[in-house]
Amino acid sequence: MSIPFIKYSKFLLAISGLVTVISLISLFVWGLKPGIDFTGGSLLEISFSQTRPDNQLIEKAFVELGHKNVVIQKTGEKGAIIRTAFLPENEHQVVLKGLRTQFEKDGNVLHEDQFQTIGAAVSKQLRTRSVWAVFLVIISIIAFVAYAFRTVSQPVASWKYGVTAIIAASHDVLLTIGIFAFLGHYNNVEVDIGFVVALLTVLGYSVQDTIVVYDRIRENLQHRRNVSFSEMIDIGLNETLMRSINTTLITMIPLSALYFFGGATIKNFALALLVGIASGAYSSIFVASPLLAYVDKWQKTHPKK
Amino acid sequence: MAKNAKPVVSLTRTQVKWRVLWIGILLVVCALIVAPTYANKGVDWVNSKANLGLPRLPDKGFNLGLDLQGGAHLVYQADTKMVPDIDRVDAVEGVRDVIERRVRGGLGVSEPLVQTTKVGEDFRIIVELPGVADVNTAIKMIGETPVLEFKEENNEPPRELTSQEQKQLNDFNKAAEAKAKLALREVNNRVDFATVVTKYSQDEKSKNNGGDLGFVSANLYPEISAWAKTHKVGEVSKELVKSFDGLNIVKKIAERPATSTVSISETATGDVAITEYQIARIFIKTQQKSDIVPPTDPWKTTGLSGKQLKRAEVAQDSNTGQTQVSLNFDDEGTKLFADITGRNVGKPVAIYLDGQPISIPKVNEAILSGSAVISGGFTLLEAKQLSQRLNSGALPVPVELISQQKVDATLGVDSLTKSFRAGLIGLLGVMLFMIFYYRFPGLLSVFSLVVYALLSMATFKLLGVTITLSGIAGFILSIGMAVDTNVLVFERLKEELRFGKNLHTASEESFRRSWPSIRDGHIATLVSCVFLVWFGTGFVQGFAVTLAIGVLFSLFTAIVATRAMSRLVFKWFKEDGNMLFLGYTKKESSEVTNNK
Numbered sequence: 001m002s003i004p005f006i007k008y009s010k011f012l013l014a015i016s017g018l019v020t021v022i023s024l025i026s027l028f029v030w031g032l033k034p035g036i037d038f039t040g041g042s043l044l045e046i047s048f049s050q051t052r053p054d055n056q057l058i059e060k061a062f063v064e065l066g067h068k069n070v071v072i073q074k075t076g077e078k079g080a081i082i083r084t085a086f087l088p089e090n091e092h093q094v095v096l097k098g099l100r101t102q103f104e105k106d107g108n109v110l111h112e113d114q115f116q117t118i119g120a121a122v123s124k125q126l127r128t129r130s131v132w133a134v135f136l137v138i139i140s141i142i143a144f145v146a147y148a149f150r151t152v153s154q155p156v157a158s159w160k161y162g163v164t165a166i167i168a169a170s171h172d173v174l175l176t177i178g179i180f181a182f183l184g185h186y187n188n189v190e191v192d193i194g195f196v197v198a199l200l201t202v203l204g205y206s207v208q209d210t211i212v213v214y215d216r217i218r219e220n221l222q223h224r225r226n227v228s229f230s231e232m233i234d235i236g237l238n239e240t241l242m243r244s245i246n247t248t249l250i251t252m253i254p255l256s257a258l259y260f261f262g263g264a265t266i267k268n269f270a271l272a273l274l275v276g277i278a279s280g281a282y283s284s285i286f287v288a289s290p291l292l293a294y295v296d297k298w299q300k301t302h303p304k305k
Numbered sequence: 306m307a308k309n310a311k312p313v314v315s316l317t318r319t320q321v322k323w324r325v326l327w328i329g330i331l332l333v334v335c336a337l338i339v340a341p342t343y344a345n346k347g348v349d350w351v352n353s354k355a356n357l358g359l360p361r362l363p364d365k366g367f368n369l370g371l372d373l374q375g376g377a378h379l380v381y382q383a384d385t386k387m388v389p390d391i392d393r394v395d396a397v398e399g400v401r402d403v404i405e406r407r408v409r410g411g412l413g414v415s416e417p418l419v420q421t422t423k424v425g426e427d428f429r430i431i432v433e434l435p436g437v438a439d440v441n442t443a444i445k446m447i448g449e450t451p452v453l454e455f456k457e458e459n460n461e462p463p464r465e466l467t468s469q470e471q472k473q474l475n476d477f478n479k480a481a482e483a484k485a486k487l488a489l490r491e492v493n494n495r496v497d498f499a500t501v502v503t504k505y506s507q508d509e510k511s512k513n514n515g516g517d518l519g520f521v522s523a524n525l526y527p528e529i530s531a532w533a534k535t536h537k538v539g540e541v542s543k544e545l546v547k548s549f550d551g552l553n554i555v556k557k558i559a560e561r562p563a564t565s566t567v568s569i570s571e572t573a574t575g576d577v578a579i580t581e582y583q584i585a586r587i588f589i590k591t592q593q594k595s596d597i598v599p600p601t602d603p604w605k606t607t608g609l610s611g612k613q614l615k616r617a618e619v620a621q622d623s624n625t626g627q628t629q630v631s632l633n634f635d636d637e638g639t640k641l642f643a644d645i646t647g648r649n650v651g652k653p654v655a656i657y658l659d660g661q662p663i664s665i666p667k668v669n670e671a672i673l674s675g676s677a678v679i680s681g682g683f684t685l686l687e688a689k690q691l692s693q694r695l696n697s698g699a700l701p702v703p704v705e706l707i708s709q710q711k712v713d714a715t716l717g718v719d720s721l722t723k724s725f726r727a728g729l730i731g732l733l734g735v736m737l738f739m740i741f742y743y744r745f746p747g748l749l750s751v752f753s754l755v756v757y758a759l760l761s762m763a764t765f766k767l768l769g770v771t772i773t774l775s776g777i778a779g780f781i782l783s784i785g786m787a788v789d790t791n792v793l794v795f796e797r798l799k800e801e802l803r804f805g806k807n808l809h810t811a812s813e814e815s816f817r818r819s820w821p822s823i824r825d826g827h828i829a830t831l832v833s834c835v836f837l838v839w840f841g842t843g844f845v846q847g848f849a850v851t852l853a854i855g856v857l858f859s860l861f862t863a864i865v866a867t868r869a870m871s872r873l874v875f876k877w878f879k880e881d882g883n884m885l886f887l888g889y890t891k892k893e894s895s896e897v898t899n900n901k
Contacts, residue, residue, distance in 0.1 A: 045716070088706070089441070089444050089706055089709070093441060111713070111715075112711075112713060113712070113713045113715070113716040114710075114711065114712050114713060114716055115440075115709065115710070115711040116709065116710040116711070117708055117709050117710075118708045119380075119382075119707030119708050120707075121382060121424075121427060121707050122380060122707055122708045125424050125425075133836050133837070133839070136836050137832065137833050137836045140832050140836070141829060141832055141833075144825075144828060144829060144832055145825075145829070148825045148828075193845060194775065196845075197775070197837060197845050197848055197849075200833050200836065200837055201782070201830075201833060201837075201848075201852070203833060204829050204830040204831075204832060204833030204834070205830060207829040208786075208825075208826035208827070208829045208830050209826075211822060211825045211826045211829055212793065212822045212826055215821055215822035215825060215826075216822070219818065219821075239800065240796075242796055243792050243793055243796040246738075246742065246792045246796075247785070247788075247789040247792050247793075249738065250735050250738055250739070250785050250788045250789065250792065251782070251785025251786070251789070252785075253731055253734040253735050253738060253785075254727070254728065254730075254731025254732065254734065254735060254781045254782070254784050254785060255731070255781065255782065255785070256731075257727040257728070257730040257731035257734065257781075258724070258727045258728075258731065258778060258781050260727075261723060261726055261727040261730060262723055262724050262727040262778070263719065263720050263723040263724065263774075265372070265720060265774055266720075266724065266774055266775070266778055269775070269778060270778065273778075273782065
């Protein structure tokens with residue numbers, strides 16, 4: 001059994017292109033909801049010993065304390081995560097005291113589980129570093145793939161493997177971003193440092209997936225000389241198909257466990273990885289390889305002088 | 306690169322057995338490192354039975370991050386504007402030292418992590434306080450900037466005026482004199498005294514009262530009293546009367562005998578001042594040297610400060626049992642202290658904290674040893690607080706808290722349990738999948754996975770890698786990558802078997818041919834990890850470090866461990882692989898009779 005992937009490559013690339021465009025649109029229309037890592041601000045996680053007051057009541061308490069733009073998110077049965085503007089330590093104590101006088105009645109005790117503040121200087125540093133990290137990872141991965149495929153320059157130059165691998169990985173990153181823009185709009189999901197880390201990991205992972213496919217093509221190129229490049233890609237894809245599916249499933253099993261059982265703090269991080277890695281397996285088959293075939297075709301129709 | 310010419314490595318049976326044995330030993334060693342408790346129980350049991358005196362294994366826990374054990378992570382920005390460029394690094398290191406002393410001594414945090422970083426032009430101090438419940442107090446203690454100084458008596462005369470200041474002073478006084486003469490002329494021209502007072506007088510107290518000072522004492526107004534003595538009631542001075550702070554035109558309103566209390570004291574000092582005078586005056590202020598040169602402080606700084614204090618401790622006087630605070634200076638401080646005490650024998654030296662004298666001990670003799678005691682009616686608590694405050698010293702530059710993260714211990718434990726459980730579920734899920742799908746080789750990979758998990762965890766422990774929530778996520782992710790290597794090999798194995806190769810050759814080939822893509826794929830992930838580590842914040846580093854260690858060890862376990870086990874056990878099976886390997890039987894293969 002052999003699936004003729006390249007035969008459908010136009011269709012497959014069109015779907016992937018569409019997905020990318022939709023992701024970009026949702027990114028530009030809704031935008032990502034930046035967390036306090038990037039905007040600066042405070043995050044307060046509290047829990048109550050008996051009952052959690054309604055979000056409106058908590059919000060009202062904050063407004064009375066002079067903090068208007070608060071986002072309140074329920075966690076578990078009795079907890080809440082509250083995001084506010086930057087609270088200096090004295091303000092933090094005032095807020096805590098205010099909440100306690102407001103809600104500590106009839107033996108209901110407020111417990112502060114977590115408090116985090118990020119000042120403007122730190123968030124600025126994190127923003128710059130994030131951009132640099134993404135940029136440098138992309139550059140070094142292209143360089144590495146080009147190096148790994150340096151002996152394979154026929155029929156496609158080695159650096160083009162690197163670029164197509166990165167295009168496929170960008171597809172995965174954009175899809176993940178698009179989904180988080182959607183979640184940010186409809187579910188108040190914020191992106192934080194963990195999200196950037198997930199994206200970078202997805203980049204590495206997606207390229208790793210693509211490398212395995214390309215590597216098979218590379219190996220086949222050295223053995224068989226009587227088939228076209230497109231056919232060669234098809235053979236390579238079919239040979240590595242089960243591996244791609246299984247590896248992805250195997251990686252997603254522990255990540256799903258992390259998503260469902262790992263607790264609130266790590267949930268979005270696990271989700272970003274799940275989306276990105278699933279997309280990574282898809283793109284190494286349906287984006288990276290058809291692209292390689294297209295590069296070959298284009299080279300043949302546009303010969304260099 | 307897959308080179309065709311490479312011959313299939315063939316090891317002797319003994320070599321293969323040795324390799325598997327080594328892996329077994331490694332597994333046991335790692336297990337002992339990861340969970341020494343059970344082994345120690347065994348050791349105790351043996352010792353109790355046979356008294357061999359076997360040593361117990363070190364029972365050290367994992368190095369848990371703040372998000373898993375609770376605690377606080379504080380980031381301070383140092384304000385180095387006032388410090389010259391070249392001294393900044395030293396100043397910030399000084400801040401680091403002081404903060405570390407404060408959290409160790411004052412808060413009793415046994416393993417604080419205080420480090421400095423430079424971000425662009427900004428210096429930051431990162432303080433990690435594991436297991437601290439009362440972060441609020443911690444922040445207060447760190448943020449306080451007590452300034453500790455040693456001062457000696459100031460005997461220096463006030464400085465002389467500069468010529469410019471002298472000129473300024475003269476000009477001011479000339480103008481004052483001109484103004485006073487103007488007022489005097491008006492008074493002499495029979496203008497009402499009270500009117501001139503309102504117009505000219507600069508004595509705010511008496512101005513609204515027609516210049517009336519009431520009865521004045523000779524002590525406060527010696528010059529005016531002297532004038533009043535020789536003039537009659539109702540008379541106004543024809544000339545200006547100089548007092549220490551200005552020029553006066555005075556009018557004697559009344560006189561009376563001095564009150565008894567005053568007369569006694571003044572008689573006692575030999576002064577004959579038995580009459581008091583009621584005086585009104587027009588006052589024009591003049592400037593004195595003391596108006597320009599600030600009044601001298603009775604204490605002057607000595608250059609000895611909290612910087613040179615090595616340690617302060619609570620001590621007890623061996624003779625009187627009095628609670629004291631003993632001081633120890635560093636080398637520079639010892640020298641300074643010797644000089645200071647040497648020139649101040651018999652005189653007091655003041656210890657100032659935040660500009661307030663907290664103790665003014667008297668120097669009995671020059672102290673050359675660099676140690677001293679402050680004695681003076683301390684209670685034990687006061688002495689403790691004082692020594693703590695002295696130990697904390699002063700921050701060389703002010704700091705500002707720009708970021709904090711505080712995690713409660715219960716939340717930490719909760720996160721740890723949850724993520725541990727998630728990891729375990731994930732691991733079991735992967736194992737089941739491998740056995741279900743890859744059958745016998747899958748079982749081998751499960752063994753490898755156990756080796757992998759224990760090896761990674763032992764490494765975390767030995768290297769002291771801080772395990773954070775993100776670190777556990779990284780480790781969980783690396784489980785997938787570790788198995789991926791096996792998946793690559795086993796898929797290849799199936800293919801080679803389908804080509805009709807025998808089990809031994811197929812196995813060797815599959816390992817050899819999968820190697821380049823395994824290697825390249827892992828490097829791609831490692832490249833990401835390197836930049837993530839560089840990224841620098843706690844969350845990211847925790848993740849990247851465990852992921853990188855995981856990726857490296859997954860190479861080892863898949864290639865070395867799985868391979869060695871395959872070489873050992875594949876011999877036990879039919880040459881062409883069977884149901885256990887392929888999931889189907891090779892019916893088309895003529896020579897095979899399946900035994901399963």
